[in-house]
Amino acid sequence: MMLAAATVGLLVAMLIVLARAIAGPSLYDRVLAVNSFGTKIVLLLAAMGFLSGRPDFLDIALLYALINFIGTLAVLKFFRYRHLGVASPSDGKAETTR
Amino acid sequence: MSLLAAILAGMFLAAGAIFVLIGSFGLWRLPDFYTRLHAAGITDTLGLSLMLVGMMFLGGWTLVTVKLVFIMLLILLTSPTATHAVANAAYTVGLRPFGVPPEDLAEKDR
Amino acid sequence: MLHALVMGTSLAVFWLLLSGYFTSSLLLSLGALSVVVTVYLALRADKHDGERVALRVDPPLVRYWIWLVIEIVKANIDVAKLILSPTMALSPRMVRVKATQPTDVGVVIYANSITLTPGTVTVDIDDDEFVVHAITQAMADGLTDGDMGDRVTALGAR
Amino acid sequence: MELLINTVLLGLLGITAIAILMTRHLFVATMLSGGYSLTSAALLVSLDAVDVAFTEAAVGAGVSTVLMLGTLTLTRRREKVQKEFRWSPLLVVTVTGALLIYGTVDMPAFGDPNAPALLHIVPEYIAGTRDDIQIPNIVTAILASYRGYDTLGETAVIFTAGVGVLLLLGRRREEDEEAGTRRPERDA
Known part of the structure; x- marks a missing residue:
């Protein structure tokens, strides 16, 4: 019962965060929102596993937690160095805030 | 499942969901990127941990609990x-922070 | 050699816990194969960059974790109150905090502890100084009095 | 409950897709499509297609975000604004869409146990997996053993595509090094 209520809460939270991801205004707000969205998806997957009575689905939640982290780091590496290869410090300031 | 475990689970889940909601609400309400970081922190630490403990x-x-512990440690780390x-x-x-007194900022950002 | 053994054992335990297959001989042998390959790759990587980060769990670290969890809960409630209050009395600050930890691991633990606590986020690191964004004046003051830093230093992280 | 989750997730997908269409900023589109993959994988889990969800999470949210970022380093950050409206692409898309929808009319209903695909060989697979392959997961057994050559071919195609992408992206980097420092773009 409480699990269902918590799931509804998660879904509402996801809507709010998605609104922030779309509204921006800066790129960093969007990265933060998508990262936070990912955390909520992990929780939602775990909750869905319990709701359907098959908690084995947690494997996917675990995979998500990993992917979400790696994805965020890749995005930020791209921000700071402008490419995904070897970092060159001179490129760090090329990005403006929007 | 004993009644006590069910009640505890319900309490933790409810508290976690409330914190997740507050964090998301803060992500929407707070004025700039740097302050929103803190709101996202609420979701990632207390909200997530409480829900997973529930x-x-x-x-x-069971092994389910072990996996939940792994998820929690992974995200907290x-x-x-x-x-x-x-x-x-x-x-x-x-990116300029909102409302920070100018003497806090480095020379180039003032 | 000991390093490889410890790593192999913990990987095997990890595999068993995640998969939950304890009986099928085919799956167990495949799991063992993957453990061996992983250890081999990890040892090769060790030779390449020579950096090993050992996992250490001892009473002082556990005590620090418990203290940190309590701090995080307190900070969470403070920030949650701030978000829910109708006026949102923010007084954001950027403060500089000295990291007194002698080792890299200590500095990392300190910086991550600051970030993990809502209300304070490590924004930049110059040598041994952190630039920290705090959401209120009180949070900034709580950080600059150096309690957390002293505790991390006292861990004596190698 | 399940209905509610599915509805909200579908709604999120719709909102994200429209937001991706509306934005002219390619980086924002990349970020949002990462979120789109995460959501659609959650939807696949709730449809019980766990293996597809696994792939969607790893490929959709992980690899393709990185690939799109890699592409963004080679191109501009903003979509070019099309000045005049052109009818021919709209016509092509509409006709193709209509044909696809027409095609689905003949398909069996969603989850129909009497669908032709489920009657012919699947019962044999389900009955045989435990003794023939001795792997607990039927999907894995079908993909890696019964249809092993199929999977090998698919993997070869994906590997080739990956190598191709790496060659394209890698060549650009060497050119950069020859050209020295790059001019910073300010169009973000």
Whole structure:
């Protein structure tokens, strides 16, 4: 019962965060929102596993937690160095805030 | 599942969901990127941990609980790194924080 | 050699816990193969960069974790109150905090602890100084009095 | 409950897709499509297609975000604004869409146990997996053993595509090094 209520809460939270991801205004707000969205998806997957009575689905939640982290780091590496290869410090300031 | 475990699970889940909601609400309400970082932190630490602990009570002493512990440790270890990376990227390009007194900022950002 | 053994054992335990297959001989042998390959790759990587980060769990670290969890809960409630209050009395600050930890691991633990606590986020690191964004004046003051830093230093992280 | 989750997730997908269409900023589109992959994988889990969800999470949210970022380093950050409206692409898309929808009319209903695909060989697979292959997961057994050559071919195609992408992206980097420092773009 409480699990269902918590799931509804998660879904509402996801809507709010998605609104922030779309509204921006800066790129960093969007990265933060998508990262936070990912955390909520992990929780939602775990909750869905319990709701359907098959908690084995947690494997996917675990995979998500990993992917979400790696994805965020890749995005930020791209921000700071402008490419995904070897970092060159001179490129760090090329990005403006929007 | 004993009644006590069910009640504990319900309490933890409810508290976690409330914190997740507050964090998301803060992400929407707070005025700028740097303050929103803190709201995202609420979701990532207390909201997430409380909900996962609640699910551990649902799972009982099984491999499910072990996996939940792994998920929790993984997120608690990686989320500060991700948060720092976003904050650092924004700071490096000189995104200006809202409401910070000017003497706090480095020369170039004033 | 000991390093490889410890790593192999913990990987095997990890595999068993995640998969939950304890009986099928085919799956167990495949799991063992993957453990061996992983250890081999990790040892090769060790030779390449020579950096090993050992996992250490001892009473001082556990005590620090418990203290940190309590701090995080307190900070969470403070920030949650701030978000829900109708006026949102923010007084954001950027403060500089000295990291007194002698080792890299200590500095990382300190910086991550600051970030993990809502209300304070490590924004930049110059040598041994952190630039920290705090959401209120009180949070900034709580950080600059150096309690957390002293505790991390006292861990004596190698 | 399940209905509610599915509805909200579908709604999120719709909102994200429209937001991706509306934005002219390619980086924002990349970020949002990462979120889109995460959501659609959650939807696949709730449809019980766990293996597809696994792939969607790893490929959709992980690899393709990185690939799109890699592409963004080679191109501009903003979509070019099309000045005049052109009818021919709209016509092509509409006709193709209509044909696809027409095609689905003949398909069996969603989850129909009497669908032709489920009657012919699947019962044999389900009955045989435990003794023939001795792997607990039927999907894995079908993909890696019964249809092993199929999977090998698919993997070869994906590997080739990956190598191709790496060659394209890698060549650009060497050119950069020859050209020295790059001019910073300010169009973000």
